[in-house]
Each structure stands twice: as structure tokens, then as C-alpha cells.
Amino acid sequence: MSDTASSIQSPERLHAQAIAALVPFFVDGPTRDLKAARRVAEGLLSDYRAGTPKELQLATQIVALGWAALACLRAAAAVKNLSIDEMLDLQDDAILLNRLALKATKALEARQKERAKNPRAVTLENTKWDEGAFQLVVNQALDRYNDANANLAAYMGTLEPAVSRTNLPIL
Secondary structure, eight states, X not given: OOHHHHHHTOHHHHHHHHHHHHHHHHOOSSSXXXXXXXXXXXXXXXXXXXXXXXXHHHHHHHHHHXXXXXXXXXXXXXXXXXXXXXXXXXXHHHHHHHHHHHHXXXXXXXXHHHHHHOGGGOOTGGGOOOHHHHHHHHHHHHHHHHHHHHHHHHHHHHSOOOOOGGGSOOO
């Protein structure tokens, strides 16, 4: 492997890339605390105990897909009174994202079992990070996540502000 290829596949670089890919899923809020988002992403990834670049890639994809599916379900629950079609579209997105996450979970578990059972079978070729697949899945998850949040924000904008208790007439 060339020096460039090995530096691209370095564990530190890939870990940083995985964290960076997940940060947008956790900065949703008024504070936009990037340090907290990084800690959350790092904690979630560490739970998967990825031992190879490919396992780290799959773990990152699972987290991204899971959070995007949850965002779709949250938005679907909110918009159900506004638009049944929109609710169903969001539920369909959540189902698709969940299927992809389950597929990645099965692949990760199979790789981890194989690594534990036969560590000598672990080679650079069968554990390599697939940048194209990684970007495709994470971008798809992020697009669905952002769409769900936009739908939720649009719905929330249609709600009337709550009447303050100080403005209520005294009976």
C-alpha cells in the first residue's frame, strides 16, 4: 500500500472522519454545542467496539441511519394531524432507513464474529474502509434527517402560540 493510501486509511483519520460525519445529527438545537455533539458521537461509536476500519465505517452508518429514522418518526408523529400523505412519506423514510441500519448491523456483527473467531483471516483488503459507500449512506441519512427536521419545523410554525396565563381573564 502506498504512503498516501495508508495515511488515508489511518485509524486516527478514519475515527475523526466518522465523528465529523455524525456531528450534524447531534447539534440540532439552539445551543449548537459542537463539543457536546462530538462527545455524543464518540460515545455512541465506542459502544460498537469497532476493531477495523470497515467495522468503524459500518458503526458510523448504523448511528447515522438510526438517528435519521428517529427524526422521521418524530416528524411523522407531529405532522399526522396536518397531512396524512406527509406522515406516510416520513414513515416510509423511517422504514427504509431502519432496513439499511439493520443490514449494516448484520454486516458489522458478522465481521466482528469472524474477527473474533479467526483473527488471522483479517486482512487489509477485507477490512478496508469504503469511502464511496460511507459517503453515500451518511449523506442519504443526513438528507432524510434534515428533511424530517424541516417538516417538523414547518409544522411547528403552523401552530398558534400558547396563550400566556397572565393574559387569561380572571373569573
